[in-house]
Amino acid sequence: MGLPRFDLAICADRVGTLRTDLGLCLQVEHGPEAMANADLIIVLPAEDGPLTLPVPVEEAIVDAHRRGAVIAAYCTGSFLLAGTGLLDGRRATTNWYLAAQLVRRHPAITVEPDVLYVDEGQVITGAGGAAGIDMCLHLLRREHGPAVSNAVAREGMVAPRHGSGHPQYLPSPSDAALTGTGDEADRLADLLAWARTRLHQPMTVNDLARQALMSSRTFARRFRAATGTTPYAWLAAQRLDRARELLETTDLSIQAITARVGFHSSNVLRAQFTKHHGVSPSAYRNAFQQGLRAPAHGMRSPRSDRLKEQK
Structure with a gap:
């Protein structure tokens, strides 16, 4: 080759x-x-x-x-x-x-x-x-x-990666990965589920701590021990994951996606998305759609077929 x-x-x-x-x-x-x-x-x-x-x-x-x-x-x-x-x-x-x-x-x-x-x-x-x-x-x-x-x-039939050199971020850990005592792990799992349904709302670490019935300092320490990351980083990752999902599955404007995932402005979303994914939200959507339209070696894309069936 x-x-x-x-x-x-x-x-x-x-x-x-x-x-x-x-x-x-x-x-x-x-x-x-x-x-x-x-x-x-x-x-x-x-x-x-x-x-x-x-x-x-x-x-x-x-x-x-x-x-x-x-x-x-x-x-x-x-x-x-x-x-x-x-x-x-x-x-x-x-x-x-x-x-x-x-x-x-x-x-x-x-x-x-x-x-x-x-x-x-x-x-x-x-x-x-x-x-x-x-x-x-x-x-x-x-x-x-x-x-x-x-x-x-x-x-290798793998989606080509962008060439920015920036690390690409993973979806945040599932609740099953939480460590700690049973009651505490259950409380944190409930908190994460609660927060995921409210990404469009303003949320601070203090808000999360109150929902978990802990002081902010205790909550931050136990959250890190249970998840391996900070509450702020987890929340930002959740919002970016949701933004990426909306870019792939909807035709919503960048402004509408910004509102749905809880960033203060479209500029903040663009800056955070570009920092973590190496490309802007619009460029990511274009690359994703082009990948669906032009599978490698003329082969049909199974994901493209699934999208057509859903439509």
């Missing part, structure tokens, strides 16, 4: 047959020494525990980083990478429901639970499993330009 070529090697602490957590058998032909000449190392997710690397693998990753290799990880792989110390003093992300755990286990890391990936230059981390695709497309775009990234996305 005229695209850059890559040499791919799968390595582990020992060679031989490895059974993945999905029950698939993988033939590993290389040990940690394969990382000695690698330009890019991706630490794959592991099962829930223990989230630690064998010493030879950890040493090989640290040595590769020291000589200038790019190190990437996503989902629980971010925990494995954190264990090497390479994320200390840096920003990082992981699957949203594991963010609070990553904060507790590695307090020297600034965890950003609401993004798909965090680019710290030589070290990059991604969120959940599918976010690994976004992370890799970002790496392609960063190293080889948007034309290569978009071509690979089309070949």
Whole structure:
């Protein structure tokens, strides 16, 4: 296809047959020494525990980083990478429901639970499993330009990502991800459901604290511990998620969407949307609609078919 070529090697602490957590058998032909000449190392997710690397693998990753290799990880792989110390003093992300755990286990890391990936230059981390695709497309775009990234996305039947370099934000955690005692988790879950139905109304952290029957200081502390983010960031993410949904599914004007999601003005919505998604609301809608009209390789878009059926 005229695209850059890559040499791919799968390595582990020992060679031989490895059974993945999905029950698939993988033939590993290389040990940690394969990382000695690698330009890019991706630490794959592991099962829930223990989230630690064998010493030879950890040493090989640290040595590769020291000589200038790019190190990437996503989902629980971010925990494995954190264990090497390479994320200390840096920003990082992981699957949203594991963010609070990553904060507790590695307090020297600034965890950003609401993004798909965090680019710290030589070290990059991604969120959940599918976010690994976004992370890799970002790496392609960063190293080889948007034309290569978009071509690979089309070949893989993945929606091409924008080329701004800004992180793309995830929907906020579901209520099932809340941590804490039963009564407190239930109270916060009820609060989040209540707030989602009132995004069009002005809401402050004090309003949320009163609804949760807590002082503002206690509420902010317990909210962060339970969700991995701040009340303000959660509320802003909810409004942006709703705005994105309305841009994709309705013909409402930007001004009407602004009113429905609770931003003070269209200018504020545009600024926040552009900051978090890298494109303006209008540009996002245009790109989304063009993607529905022109599926890759002339194939019909299943999502486009569903929209036609709904109409």
